[in-house]
Amino acid sequence: MHNHSPGDAVKSKSFFYRLKANLLYWFRLTNKPIVRLYHGYGNREQLYIFGHVLSLSPLPRRKFSGNIFTNAFALLRLFMVRPSSAAKVQLEWNGDTMEAICADDGFFRFEWKPTVILPPGWHPVEVKLLDTKRPDAVGKGLIFIPDEYHFACISDIDDTFLISHSANLPKRLHVLFTENAHSRQPFDGVVKHYQLLGDAADGKPNPFFYVSSSEWNLYDYIVEFINKNELPQGIYLLGQIKQFSEILRTGQNKHSTKFMRIVRILHAFPHQPFVLLGDDSQMDPDIYSSVIEHFPGAIKAVYLRHIHKKNKTEVQKKVDKINAAGIPCCYFEHSRDAIEHSKKIGLITTDSA
16 A cells, blocks of 8 residues: 655646647647638738637748758648637627637637728738636738729749649648748749739739648748748638648548639639639639639739649640630740740830840
8 A cells, every 4th residue: 555645646746848839849839729720811901810829839930941851840830730520719800800610620710800901911810719827829811902093913822832732642741840930942933923923013913812721730831932932922721621631632622612712812802803823733723714704804824833744735725715705815844935925915014124
């Protein structure tokens, strides 16, 4: 028979608590509730902001090493998440208070009508977690109000400007696991094309919406890549967040949800002309054709990068159909051809190019 002092349980708990804390720190993880707020968008009538509440999430990456093992571990960490389902969050905006409850995957969304008309540009916003145990869990983000006198761009990410091998899962995973946001490469000339599309003659930038089947786990990764390569800042609409057990299915979200995300953008800006940018590795030609069919007059031009040989014949038929409908569609292999096309149809002025 063993006699235990009352302090044994406390010591044991303290030991395991410290062990857990040390392991989390070593893995660069935190089990403190986090409100991840992404860039939102809006107009004079409606504003939209969204994010996740996570009870386990990776800490931001501090160094970008060329070491394969470091990169692989950093990628794995992005999927070490635990969503907080049914968590309640609160948004305060110009004296108004709104609440939302997270879905099963921790996702929340606010949609509201502003009482004050906002000027075009970026506007700060905060969302806090309504949890008495974690009163300091606050997410900070920005809402973008475009100038409706300019066109906006909706761009895919993987294999549109970021070399990703999306149509080949082993190759995609190899690049994700062995490279990082600083070592990954954009296609030659694509940065210049996007910068020219983003520049307006009067100095007001044309907005970019980055819509992808890549999951929200890769948000910081994608933002870091875009910042590093000086691509236009924008709003991101990604695929459903995945947990660690689903990592081998990265990028395999339903493409129908991508169509719906584009539809939401077009509904939000009914008077704004749009330029669509994608590639032929997956479903972009079909999705963009459907967008054109459902929103006649909303699309100003379409750009499709050719990277997948076996898709070329079928995609060319869709390109011909889009052009026949009176919408300029450029199916190209190199971004210099896309730039020339943009100059030809007046998206890029000769002065800015």
